[in-house]
Amino acid sequence: MNKYVASIQVNGTTVRTVVFADSTLHARLILEFHFGIGSVVHSPTVAEGATNDCLTLDEAVATIKPIKPLTPQQTRLDSLKRQKDVATNNLKAERDRQKVAKAKQQILSVKSQKFGA
Secondary structure, eight states: OEEEEEEEEETTEEEEEEEEESSHHHHHHHHHHHHOTTOEEEEEEEOOSOOTTSEEHHHHHHHSOOOOOOOHHHHHHHHHHHHHHHHHHHHHHHHHHHHHHHHHHHHHHHHHHHHHO
16 A cells, blocks of 8 residues: 545645555545545645645545535525525626616717717
């Protein structure tokens, strides 16, 4: 087994960690199993020399705080808040679109009065 160093990112936090594996691919698979697919920022490389600035796999797992799942009631409220925000943004966009259309209509009417008469 070789000692590999890799950078992983979980919940926006990037951590350099050490893992013992048979190959680079095996090290990546171990890290993705623990932290999720796509969490490996830099591919594992064989550790040469001291790795004092790196965390072991167990230390890395311990430092990352799990996100507590929402209750069904909290999920419902969160969904309703997002729907409200989307509706508010759509309403603002529609009002802006109508203002622009009204302004274009006024410009066209002024042009036709000035140059048409």
